[in-house]
Amino acid sequence: MEEQEIFAIIGLDGFERLIAAFYRQIPTDDVLGPLYTSHDLSGAEQRLRDFLLFRFGGPSTYLETRGHPRLRMRHASFAITSAARDRWIQLMNRALDEAMLPVDVHLALKSFFASTATFLINRPE
Numbered sequence: 001m002e003e004q005e006i007f008a009i010i011g012l013d014g015f016e017r018l019i020a021a022f023y024r025q026i027p028t029d030d031v032l033g034p035l036y037t038s039h040d041l042s043g044a045e046q047r048l049r050d051f052l053l054f055r056f057g058g059p060s061t062y063l064e065t066r067g068h069p070r071l072r073m074r075h076a077s078f079a080i081t082s083a084a085r086d087r088w089i090q091l092m093n094r095a096l097d098e099a100m101l102p103v104d105v106h107l108a109l110k111s112f113f114a115s116t117a118t119f120l121i122n123r124p125e
Helices: 003-023 038-057 061-066 071-075 082-099 103-121
Strands: none
Touching: 003 038, 003 061, 003 082, 003 103, 082 103
C-alpha cells in the first residue's frame, strides 16, 4: 500500500477517530500525561491530526500553518525515553484498534508510528 493512499481510503473521519481515541488516553496516563500541557491538549491533538493528514495524502494544512515538520526539533524539549516511546506506541495501538480502520491501513500506520516514535527518542536511559 502506498502511504499517500491512506487518506483516500479512510478520509478525515478515519484520522479524526484515530487521533481522538489516542488523546482520550493521555490525561490519565502516568507516563505520557506529564509530557502534555493540559491547557494545550486540544492543540496537540490538532497538530498531530494535521500532520498525519498531510503525511498520508490529505490536505496540507500542517505545512501551511506550521511549516516543515522537523519532528526531532519540535520534540527536543520533551524527554522522550524508550519507556515514553513504548507507552506512546501502546496507546496509539489501542487507538488504532478502537478506530477500526481497514487492516492494510492499520498495519501501515502501525509501522509508521513504531519507526517514527523510535526516531524521536532523545534521552538515553
